[in-house]
Amino acid sequence: MKALGTLILLNFLFVFTMNSQDRQYPEQARMRPEMSEYWQPQPPVVTPGNRSQAPAAAPSDAIVLFDGKDLSEWQNSKGEAAGWTVHDGVFTVKKGTGDIQTKREFNDFQLHLEWLIPEGITGESQARGNSGVFLQGMYEIQILDCYQNETYVNGQTGSVYKQTPPLVNAMNRPGEWNTYDIIYTAPTFKADGTYRTHPRVTVIQNGVVLQNNTIILGTTEYIGFPKVVEHGAGPIRLQDHGDPSAPISFRNIWIREL
Numbered sequence: 001m002k003a004l005g006t007l008i009l010l011n012f013l014f015v016f017t018m019n020s021q022d023r024q025y026p027e028q029a030r031m032r033p034e035m036s037e038y039w040q041p042q043p044p045v046v047t048p049g050n051r052s053q054a055p056a057a058a059p060s061d062a063i064v065l066f067d068g069k070d071l072s073e074w075q076n077s078k079g080e081a082a083g084w085t086v087h088d089g090v091f092t093v094k095k096g097t098g099d100i101q102t103k104r105e106f107n108d109f110q111l112h113l114e115w116l117i118p119e120g121i122t123g124e125s126q127a128r129g130n131s132g133v134f135l136q137g138m139y140e141i142q143i144l145d146c147y148q149n150e151t152y153v154n155g156q157t158g159s160v161y162k163q164t165p166p167l168v169n170a171m172n173r174p175g176e177w178n179t180y181d182i183i184y185t186a187p188t189f190k191a192d193g194t195y196r197t198h199p200r201v202t203v204i205q206n207g208v209v210l211q212n213n214t215i216i217l218g219t220t221e222y223i224g225f226p227k228v229v230e231h232g233a234g235p236i237r238l239q240d241h242g243d244p245s246a247p248i249s250f251r252n253i254w255i256r257e258l
Helices: 001-023
Strands: 063-064 074-076 085-087 088-090 098-100 111-116 131-135 139-143 175-185 195-199 201-207 208-217 249-257
Touching: 001 063, 098 208, 111 131, 131 175
Parallel strands: none
Antiparallel strands: 063 249, 074 098, 085 088, 088 249, 111 175, 111 249, 131 139, 175 201, 201 208
8 A cells, every 4th residue: 555655656746747847937037237227216416516626615415514704503512602713714713712513413424624733833742733523512533733743542633532543644734734524423222322323433534544434432531431322413513622732723614414
């Protein structure tokens, strides 16, 4: 009986195989280049700024945070008028007036700013043209004169302050303008207030990459280590470090929300 069952099964498999060989299947379509292309949605058109100008114009979709005329986009930490000095198309840190920050708040963005360490600057290490740009008011990218000026590496120009040193030192000499182009991705948080995704930053100074999609570990503390503080959108903040050596100037600041 068992042998009979085996014979029936073998006969079924033989017939199925023969029928399968006789059956005609449609040939798979030959791949063409257009099969892996898609055309919609088209990226929006953005007109780049005129790079031949000095300073270069902002892109057409940018929010201009300083146009050389006034600090109407800025305020101090109390929400009052920014007290820094505007002159000759730039603005300069006014010692003792405190940090200034944008009235608007941002999440992910591309930020452009230009800054100048004046000629004749004195001092050394951190006491030499010290300022900083804080992303979302929380995370400092160091501004400092590191032209032939040695300091701790995680406090150099372009460092994520007290966390990650820059890849290189790309400083121009005092009296020459430096540019920062910063691409920033804001963090997201879990229900318990810890990071779901960390903030990340890319910093380019004078066309040279200093930070390449660097993870920011938390707040950039002067004393102590990074802390995780849950937050939402935040301003761009510029630091009045109270540097006695010489005041830093800024110009041509714009931002593109991403």
